[in-house]
Amino acid sequence: MKLKITTAAVLLLGLSAVSGQALAACPTKGVEELTGAGATFPYPLYSKMFSEYDKACGVKVNYQSIGSGGGIRQLSEMTVDFGASDGIMDDKQKADAKGGAVLHIPTVAGATAVVINLPGIKSGQLKLTPDVLADIYLKKITNWNDKRIAAVNTGVKLPDLTIAVVHRSDGSGTTFIFTNYLSKVSSEWKDKVGSSTSVNWPGDVGGKGNEGVANSVKQIPGAIGYVEVAYAKQTKIPWVQLQNKAKKFLEPTLEGAEAAADVSSLPDNMEIVITNSSNANAYPITGFTWLLVYENQTDAGKGDAVAQLASWMITDGQKFAAPLDYAPLKGVAQKKAMALVKKIKVNGALVMK
Amino acid sequence: MARDEVTVETLNRALAGVRSVSASRQVVNIGDRVFYLIVRFVALLIVLLAFLLVADLFRGAWEAIRQFGLKFLVGTTWDPVARQFSTLPTVIGTLVKGFIALLLAVPVSIGSAIFITFYTPRWLRPVISYPIELLAGIPSIIFGMWGLFAMVPVVRMIQIWLKAHFGWFFLFDGPAVYGVGVLSGSIILFIMITPIITAISKEILLTVPRSQFEGMLALGSTKWEAIWKVALPYARVGLFGAVILGLGRAVGETMAVTMVGGNSFDLIHSLFDPVHSMASQIASEFSEATYSLYVSSLIYVGLVLFGITILISLLAQFLIWRISKGKLALLD
Numbered sequence: 001m002k003l004k005i006t007t008a009a010v011l012l013l014g015l016s017a018v019s020g021q022a023l024a025a026c027p028t029k030g031v032e033e034l035t036g037a038g039a040t041f042p043y044p045l046y047s048k049m050f051s052e053y054d055k056a057c058g059v060k061v062n063y064q065s066i067g068s069g070g071g072i073r074q075l076s077e078m079t080v081d082f083g084a085s086d087g088i089m090d091d092k093q094k095a096d097a098k099g100g101a102v103l104h105i106p107t108v109a110g111a112t113a114v115v116i117n118l119p120g121i122k123s124g125q126l127k128l129t130p131d132v133l134a135d136i137y138l139k140k141i142t143n144w145n146d147k148r149i150a151a152v153n154t155g156v157k158l159p160d161l162t163i164a165v166v167h168r169s170d171g172s173g174t175t176f177i178f179t180n181y182l183s184k185v186s187s188e189w190k191d192k193v194g195s196s197t198s199v200n201w202p203g204d205v206g207g208k209g210n211e212g213v214a215n216s217v218k219q220i221p222g223a224i225g226y227v228e229v230a231y232a233k234q235t236k237i238p239w240v241q242l243q244n245k246a247k248k249f250l251e252p253t254l255e256g257a258e259a260a261a262d263v264s265s266l267p268d269n270m271e272i273v274i275t276n277s278s279n280a281n282a283y284p285i286t287g288f289t290w291l292l293v294y295e296n297q298t299d300a301g302k303g304d305a306v307a308q309l310a311s312w313m314i315t316d317g318q319k320f321a322a323p324l325d326y327a328p329l330k331g332v333a334q335k336k337a338m339a340l341v342k343k344i345k346v347n348g349a350l351v352m353k
Numbered sequence: 354m355a356r357d358e359v360t361v362e363t364l365n366r367a368l369a370g371v372r373s374v375s376a377s378r379q380v381v382n383i384g385d386r387v388f389y390l391i392v393r394f395v396a397l398l399i400v401l402l403a404f405l406l407v408a409d410l411f412r413g414a415w416e417a418i419r420q421f422g423l424k425f426l427v428g429t430t431w432d433p434v435a436r437q438f439s440t441l442p443t444v445i446g447t448l449v450k451g452f453i454a455l456l457l458a459v460p461v462s463i464g465s466a467i468f469i470t471f472y473t474p475r476w477l478r479p480v481i482s483y484p485i486e487l488l489a490g491i492p493s494i495i496f497g498m499w500g501l502f503a504m505v506p507v508v509r510m511i512q513i514w515l516k517a518h519f520g521w522f523f524l525f526d527g528p529a530v531y532g533v534g535v536l537s538g539s540i541i542l543f544i545m546i547t548p549i550i551t552a553i554s555k556e557i558l559l560t561v562p563r564s565q566f567e568g569m570l571a572l573g574s575t576k577w578e579a580i581w582k583v584a585l586p587y588a589r590v591g592l593f594g595a596v597i598l599g600l601g602r603a604v605g606e607t608m609a610v611t612m613v614g615g616n617s618f619d620l621i622h623s624l625f626d627p628v629h630s631m632a633s634q635i636a637s638e639f640s641e642a643t644y645s646l647y648v649s650s651l652i653y654v655g656l657v658l659f660g661i662t663i664l665i666s667l668l669a670q671f672l673i674w675r676i677s678k679g680k681l682a683l684l685d
Contacts, residue, residue, distance in 0.1 A: 040640075066640055067640025067641045068641055068643070069639075069640055069641040069642050069643040070639075070640045070641075072643060087643070090643070090644070092644060093643065093644065164531055169611070169616030169617075169629070169637055170611075170637035170638065170640075170641070171433075171637065171638045171639075171640060171641025171642060171643075172641055173641075193434065194434035194435070195434065196433050196434045196643075197433070197641040197642075197643060198433050198638055198641060199432070199433060199434050200430065200431060200432035200433070200434065200435070200618065201617070201618070203617075204531065204617070204627065205531045205533055205534075205615045205616075205617065205627045206615060206616030206617055206627065206629070207533070207616070208611045208612055208616065208633075208637060211501075212501070212611075212612060215501055215502065215505075216531065216532070216533060219505060219506055219509060219532055220509070220530075220531055220532060
């Protein structure tokens with residue numbers, strides 16, 4: 001009898017502990033809705049995450065994928081609870097943000113594939129070095145039978161075909177990551193063109209969105225372009241192997257993107273573009289996408305809810321990343337992201353202990 | 354009997370009312386007054402909105418206007434990294450695509466409008482004109498998708514052929530053949546504006562008095578002569594308006610040209626070159642324009658586009674004025 005009571009008591013305790021835990025994971029404090037706006041690149045993932053989060057915690061997140069620039073502007077005007085961006089805010093944007101210091105909390109990493117249309121050449125068969133890729137985009141290498149391409153592709157029969165360079169014509173985070181990479185591997189690219197969501201391209205054709213680039217590459221023999229890996233996979237466009245910083249040739253894969261984010265030298269504020277990563281297994285054109293959150297929140301309920309959401313996204317929410325071809329955060333990257341979430345304050349008091 | 358008296362009395366009263374109205378036009382009906390106020394209000398509202406729009410464009414573009422001034426209109430660089438913006442290549446790209454589209458669309462649309470009006474039996478007209486009007490209502494993105502996936506490959510084949518046989522002519526020369534570019538953009542615009550011009554032209558040709566047309570036939574003219582010498586001159590002002598409306602749509606079109614235009618910021622040299630349009634440039638870059646001068650420059654592009662639209666409409670007004678005064682009579 002006594003034993004029974006004890007068991008019951010233990011059970012009850014256990015139950016309350018469980019429900020207490022569930023509450024601790026989702027303390028909504030009466031906030032049932034959050035609004036966010038920004039990057040389009042992580043939108044498929046975010047919409048999956050937010051629908052799962054709604055089921056788990058009963059907080060509805062309205063996310064408008066209006067582009068990173070728009071996300072930054074709306075955050076600056078404080079019309080949304082959080083922003084999202086594929087790029088880092090520059091100094092002027094940070095100064096313009098009405099709510100003070102903005103935390104860049106990475107959620108996932110994504111890789112950009114370099115895709116081609118070369119008759120007789122299969123996906124992953126062609127190899128490119130960073131300097132060759134940069135010179136193709138600088139229009140200095142204009143034919144596929146160029147000596148420098150042949151040098152790293154022994155055994156591959158390269159056609160005598162003019163290279164048609166295709167780029168994104170709409171401003172995009174993908175372009176930012178791609179041009180950031182080219183700026184890192186080619187000083188000439190850095191001086192002449194530089195890195196931004198949209199740049200003054202030396203050539204040729206601009207396509208709107210991933211679909212515009214992919215379609216132009218598919219239709220023009222001899223074309224080269226760049227698209228998000230998920231898109232290249234779905235549409236089965238042949239991609240190339242790229243040489244990374246450790247001189248290793250790699251195809252764009254999730255593992256390669258995960259490795260790019262897994263380096264010990266990540267800064268605490270995570271404001272780093274991880275292109276050309278030093279990890280030996282890193283695919284070089286990889287970048288984070290960030291949540292933008294004010295460090296000092298003014299609304300206690302919302303501040304708390306945003307911190308809980310961000311924390312869930314970089315822990316429990318990560319399991320939704322890989323099936324959608326985003327690279328989940330691992331190791332140091334995840335720890336540092338969590339440390340940033342813990343910096344969120346409401347009127348000076350830390351939200352998460 | 355009683356009913357008859359009532360009717361007569363009512364009639365008399367009504368007649369008296371009519372008389373008093375015609376005697377003095379001062380009688381104010383409250384419903385009339387309200388209606389007048391409403392229409393005056395909406396008319397003024399539109400004028401006010403137009404002014405607010407221009408004012409807001411100026412306000413938004415002010416930073417870029419101060420920075421670049423009128424050099425914005427003649428420069429050829431669009432470089433968000435170096436923070437240098439100017440718009441000549443896109444202005445030229447927009448106008449060239451618009452005019453080529455018009456060149457293709459005018460004969461086709463007016464021709465089909467003539468066919469529907471003068472050669473099709475009345476019962477058959479809706480069968481032909483309904484699909485055309487339906488085409489006018491298709492959203493631009495659908496044209497864009499179709500253009501990108503179905504039309505561009507065909508245009509590319511045409512380009513390859515043109516380059517092989519007429520490559521010596523500068524219009525058909527290019528460093529490479531991309532499919533997307535000026536030619537594709539023009540053709541998609543041509544397909545988009547043809548239904549509009551056709552639909553309006555048809556309505557205008559239907560207003561040509563049958564008596565005039567038949568009179569000409571009675572005088573022994575052929576049907577062709579009656580159309581060419583009576584119907585078209587009678588309808589020319591309206592037809593001209595229809596064409597200008599088509600040009601307006603071509604210049605302002607965004608989505609479809611973005612998808613097939615190739616979207617390059619360089620000056621064009623041939624029909625094969627890829628080039629941006631102003632509206633598509635604004636739509637493409639606005640969401641990721643990350644600093645205020647960038648946004649402001651895009652709004653400046655919008656202001657220039659607005660100015661071009663006004664210029665086109667003024668030019669049209671001028672030409673219509675000339676035509677209707679008979680100085681530029683089409684067919685004398």
